[in-house]
Amino acid sequence: xxxxxxxxxxxxxxxxxxxxxxxxxxxxxxxxxxxxxxxxxxxxxxxxxxxxxxxxxxxxxxxxxxxxxxxxxxxxxxxxxxxxxxxxxxxxxxxxxxxxxxxxxxxxxxxxxxxxxxxxxxxxxxxxxxxxxxxxxxxxxxxxxxxxxxxxxxxxxxxxxxxxxxxxxxxxxxxxxxxxxxxxxxxxxxxxxxxxxxxxxxxxxxxxxxxxxxxxxxxxxxxxxxxxxxxxxxxxxxxxxxxxxxxxxxxxxxxxxxxxxxxxxxxxxxxxxxxxxxxxxxxxxxxxxxxxxxxxxxxxxxxxxxxxxxx
Amino acid sequence: xxxxxxxxxxxxxxxxxxxxxxxxxxxxxxxxxxxxxxxxxxxxxxxxxxxxxxxxxxxxxxxxxxxxxxxxxxxxxxxxxxxxxxxxxxxxxxxxxxxxxxxxxxxxxxxxxxxxxxxxxxxxxxxxxxxxxxxxxxxxxxxxxxxxxxxxxxxxxxxxxxxxxxxxxxxxxxxxxxxxxxxxxxxxxxxxxxxxxxxxxxxxxxxxxxxxxxxxxxxxxxxxxxxxxxxxxxxxxxxxxxxxxxxxxxxxxxxxxxxxxxxxxxxxxxxxxxxxxxxxxxxxxxxxxxxxxxxxxxxxxxxxxxxxxxxxxxxxxxxxxxxxxxxxxxxxxxxxxxxxxxxxxxxxxxxxxxxxxxxxxxxxxxxxxxxxxxxxxxxxxxxxxxxxxxxxxxxxxxxxxxxxxxxxxxxxxxxxxxxxxxxxxxxxxxxxxxxxxxxxxxxxxxxxxxxxxxxxxxxxxxxxxxxxxxxxxxxxxxxxxxxxxxxxxxxxxxxxxxxxxxxxxxxxxxxxxxxxxxxxxxxxxxxxxxxxxxxxxxxxxxxxxxxxxxxxxxxxxxxxxxxxxxxxxxxxxxxxxxxxxxxxxxxxxxxxxxxxxxxxxxxxxxxxxxxxxxxxxxxxxxxxxxxxxxxxxxxxxxxxxxxxxxxxxxxxxxxx
Numbered sequence: 001x002x003x004x005x006x007x008x009x010x011x012x013x014x015x016x017x018x019x020x021x022x023x024x025x026x027x028x029x030x031x032x033x034x035x036x037x038x039x040x041x042x043x044x045x046x047x048x049x050x051x052x053x054x055x056x057x058x059x060x061x062x063x064x065x066x067x068x069x070x071x072x073x074x075x076x077x078x079x080x081x082x083x084x085x086x087x088x089x090x091x092x093x094x095x096x097x098x099x100x101x102x103x104x105x106x107x108x109x110x111x112x113x114x115x116x117x118x119x120x121x122x123x124x125x126x127x128x129x130x131x132x133x134x135x136x137x138x139x140x141x142x143x144x145x146x147x148x149x150x151x152x153x154x155x156x157x158x159x160x161x162x163x164x165x166x167x168x169x170x171x172x173x174x175x176x177x178x179x180x181x182x183x184x185x186x187x188x189x190x191x192x193x194x195x196x197x198x199x200x201x202x203x204x205x206x207x208x209x210x211x212x213x214x215x216x217x218x219x220x221x222x223x224x225x226x227x228x229x230x231x232x233x234x235x236x237x238x239x240x241x242x243x244x245x246x247x248x249x250x251x252x253x254x255x256x257x258x259x260x261x262x263x264x265x266x267x268x269x270x271x272x273x274x275x276x277x278x279x280x281x282x283x284x285x286x287x288x289x290x291x292x293x294x295x296x297x298x299x300x301x302x303x304x305x306x307x308x309x310x311x
Numbered sequence: 312x313x314x315x316x317x318x319x320x321x322x323x324x325x326x327x328x329x330x331x332x333x334x335x336x337x338x339x340x341x342x343x344x345x346x347x348x349x350x351x352x353x354x355x356x357x358x359x360x361x362x363x364x365x366x367x368x369x370x371x372x373x374x375x376x377x378x379x380x381x382x383x384x385x386x387x388x389x390x391x392x393x394x395x396x397x398x399x400x401x402x403x404x405x406x407x408x409x410x411x412x413x414x415x416x417x418x419x420x421x422x423x424x425x426x427x428x429x430x431x432x433x434x435x436x437x438x439x440x441x442x443x444x445x446x447x448x449x450x451x452x453x454x455x456x457x458x459x460x461x462x463x464x465x466x467x468x469x470x471x472x473x474x475x476x477x478x479x480x481x482x483x484x485x486x487x488x489x490x491x492x493x494x495x496x497x498x499x500x501x502x503x504x505x506x507x508x509x510x511x512x513x514x515x516x517x518x519x520x521x522x523x524x525x526x527x528x529x530x531x532x533x534x535x536x537x538x539x540x541x542x543x544x545x546x547x548x549x550x551x552x553x554x555x556x557x558x559x560x561x562x563x564x565x566x567x568x569x570x571x572x573x574x575x576x577x578x579x580x581x582x583x584x585x586x587x588x589x590x591x592x593x594x595x596x597x598x599x600x601x602x603x604x605x606x607x608x609x610x611x612x613x614x615x616x617x618x619x620x621x622x623x624x625x626x627x628x629x630x631x632x633x634x635x636x637x638x639x640x641x642x643x644x645x646x647x648x649x650x651x652x653x654x655x656x657x658x659x660x661x662x663x664x665x666x667x668x669x670x671x672x673x674x675x676x677x678x679x680x681x682x683x684x685x686x687x688x689x690x691x692x693x694x695x696x697x698x699x700x701x702x703x704x705x706x707x708x709x710x711x712x713x714x715x716x717x718x719x720x721x722x723x724x725x726x727x728x729x730x731x732x733x734x735x736x737x738x739x740x741x742x743x744x745x746x747x748x749x750x751x752x753x754x755x756x757x758x759x760x761x762x763x764x765x766x767x768x769x770x771x772x773x774x775x776x777x778x779x780x781x782x783x784x785x786x787x788x789x790x791x792x793x794x795x796x797x798x799x800x801x802x803x804x805x806x807x808x809x810x811x812x813x814x815x816x817x818x819x820x821x822x823x824x825x826x827x828x829x830x831x832x833x834x835x836x837x838x839x840x841x842x843x844x845x846x847x848x849x850x851x852x853x854x855x856x857x858x859x860x861x862x863x864x865x866x867x868x869x870x871x872x873x874x875x876x877x878x879x880x881x882x883x884x885x886x887x888x889x890x891x892x893x894x895x896x897x898x899x900x901x902x903x904x905x906x907x908x909x910x911x912x913x914x915x916x917x918x919x920x921x922x923x924x925x926x927x928x929x930x931x932x933x934x935x936x937x938x939x940x941x942x943x944x945x946x947x948x949x950x951x952x953x954x955x956x957x958x959x960x961x962x963x964x965x966x967x
Contacts, residue, residue: 029623029624029718029720030624030629059630060629060630060631061628061629061630062628062629062630062633153540153541154564154565154593155540155593158593184564184565185554185555185562185564186562186563186564186565186593186597187556187561187562187563187564187597187600187601188563188564188593188596188597188600189564191596191600213604216604217603217604218603218604218605218606218699219602219603219604219646220603221603222599222600222603253701254645254646254701254702255645256641256644256645256666256667256702258667258677259641259667259669259670260641261590261641261642261644261645262590262638262641263590263595263596263599263642264645290953293590293591294589294591296591297590297591
């Protein structure tokens with residue numbers, strides 16, 4: 001858990017302006033709030049905090065350009081305003097301005113005082129570097145973050161494991177995910193750990209857990225898909241095909257025909273690919289790309305399709 | 312007015328009396344994290360004490376007790392105090408504050424116990440049956456459930472108190488007792504500080520909190536001082552949330568989002584404020600896993616930011632709300648969610664039975680499964696299949712009216728019941744029927760709806776559902792899905808690749824744009840067809856994809872003399888849909904269910920495939936013809952911005 005004193009420092013400015021301004025802004029309409037803050041700024045209260053607050057409201061409305069402008073002013077007035085620095089970093093990355101996002105994250109590290117602040121800032125930089133397509137640089141920072149703060153957080157483990165995957169160091173993924181799962185108890189890390197075991201062909205560890213989940217779950221498609229992967233890996237092709245067909249049957253009931261859930265489309269695409277339904281798998285992959293699915297979602301499906309096609 | 316004063320006085324008196332004799336508490340005892348065999352009792356003092364909880368099933372015989380070995384003590388830390396670890400320190404509580412968190416285990420399920428807090432041998436809470444708790448029924452067993460839903464309440468003001476009092480009086484009158492209380496966020500305005508929590512939440516609701524667990528979801532105002540990523544702040548000091556699946560569900564590893572069971576009901580609580588809401592985010596991944604695991608018969612989700620609202624916030628415009636609709640709702644509905652409670656928007660809005668309403672802006676066409684009022688004494692309850700069935704219908708309830716100032720921006724088309732007044736929602740689940748009641752601050756029932764589950768129910772989306780603006784079903788405009796084969800042509804009145812004036816739908820066209828008298832000299836002109844992406848367009852609209860969906864066209868023509876009007880018809884190649892006007896009068900709509908221009912709704916996809924279809928003029932169209940110059944105006948529509956192609960290529964013919 002993060003040190004509370006450090007956390008207080010992180011929140012210093014937020015609390016400060018909250019205390020200063022909260023009495024005056026009692027309504028909760030985003031546009032009205034922006035108007036109110038604009039009035040304040042124009043009437044002499046052009047503080048870094050007010051620009052920061054307005055930037056957050058602009059971000060809520062998706063007006064990222066305006067948000068960035070306000071954050072720049074906030075940082076011009078207070079270069080050590082960590083919350084604003086973190087915010088502009090994330091928005092710049094979202095805008096695809098990766099170089100600027102990286103520079104901004106580096107400044108967050110420079111401003112960090114304690115080891116915990118530094119480790120958190122390094123994770124931010126690692127994320128920005130990943131977004132910029134530089135996983136080999138990114139992993140240096142996520143590794144350093146873990147050295148500074150060995151316990152880490154759920155998000156850190158997921159990021160680090162992903163970076164290992166991007167760098168094709170798949171054999172190292174199970175260990176970091178298992179450690180994260182043991183420390184946080186998060187089922188997301190547990191499931192990611194099982195997936196990493198399957199990728200590393202460690203079926204004997206993964207299968208008993210998968211079997212248990214299949215027995216206890218209401219909806220089984222994601223576990224049938226995992227077991228099918230294990231069966232394929234151990235040469236039980238007929239059993240795998242049976243699981244994949246069951247998986248698709250359930251997914252057909254769950255996937256909304258017009259507005260499908262991205263995570264289910266990814267599962268269906270993979271099941272189709274493993275069943276050899278390449279056209280259907282490609283359709284799902286195209287759909288995922290079309291709706292802006294994360295590269296991490298599409299890359300595995302793409303890989304599976306290529307593998308089956310080349311067989 | 313006199314009544315209002317009396318209610319307020321009653322409320323403050325009841326709170327004051329609740330506190331009387333308990334001055335030792337800076338937060339009076341309240342319940343947290345209940346399971347079928349355990350409960351937490353939490354309280355605060357300003358001084359050291361020897362904490363003991365005595366409890367038992369008879370209010371006169373509290374025969375069992377737990378002492379400090381089962382009671383976690385947390386406190387505020389001075390800079391000089393190095394003796395306390397992070398997990399035991401309070402975030403920003405006043406100096407000297409001690410928070411005691413007593414966990415009582417090995418309890419019988421579904422059982423009521425009475426309790427009292429002691430300092431050594433000194434009793435601190437009065438001998439009062441209202442100090443009691445009830446354990447949950449065993450997960451998976453059938454048991455009725457009655458709970459209170461509140462959002463955006465934490466002003467510490469009169470209306471918040473009246474909403475609370477109305478609920479208590481109603482329950483007293485009906486002889487009902489809450490099994491739990493869920494709060495959808497914004498419980499301590501304006502910044503969720505420790506002091507605001509104490510005054511505007513714990514003090515306000517003290518008589519309820521002493522015997523009812525509040526299961527909370529974080530609001531944006533708590534988010535000003537508490538952070539979901541770290542689980543640190545006054546919000547996280549106040550609540551003990553089951554991050555390790557202590558009360559059912561799957562472990563989230565974070566207090567910011569979690570799930571729990573009550574008999575056959577599974578609750579999912581999300582942090583819509585400050586965590587990644589994308590499907591690849593850890594919260595969504597946990598949600599998918601949790602929803603796949605549960606074998607409950609009812610699934611209830613709640614969080615702060617509403618996917619559908621036009622109250623004080625607009626879910627068509629604000630990022631967090633859009634993301635909850637586009638990313639989270641598909642996961643919930645593919646897992647069979649029954650009802651979603653939210654707040655943030657200061658209003659009461661309750662939907663019809665919906666499914667798949669993920670588009671932005673939200674439309675009602677094609678997403679309403681039952682457009683009745685859901686009232687058992689009105690149109691009847693919403694009927695769903697037994698158990699949890701994917702995409703079988705969800706009711707959305709925005710309950711952001713718990714105490715703060717209410718307001719309304721517009722009308723969300725999926726809503727069936729809207730009230731701009733303070734209040735709360737009471738929900739009961741008994742076997743296969745869920746009933747929700749909106750009780751306003753004066754204790755009046757303003758809305759009642761039910762969901763009944765039985766057998767297998769297959770719903771079909773309603774194309775023209777009940778409209779909350781008009782209060783009735785719309786009159787369906789005649790829409791043709793396709794034209795017919797083009798007949799042999801005698802005369803081309805408007806030829807292929809003719810010059811048309813056109814206006815891009817990046818904004819609404821000028822008023823009367825389709826009228827004969829309108830002057831389109833400022834519009835661009837070029838040859839038809841217009842479009843992109845399918846290599847069949849003479850005028851390629853490079854800017855259209857991802858930017859706009861509508862194109863407006865105008866062209867004048869004169870009819871040859873002495874013709875048979877019944878032989879006139881439009882011949883059009885189109886992708887996806889269009890509306891045609893003759894001299895300002897709508898004569899044809901193809902693939903568009905309702906609305907015009909930017910308000911066109913339920914647009915069906917259609918591929919042009921380099922072919923033309925024939926639409927003969929009907930009587931309506933013939934009547935619109937003028938003897939001299941006529942204006943044919945067309946609005947062409949793409950069914951969505953990200954569509955890969957678009958075509959509109961109209962001609963006018965006289966058939967042989």
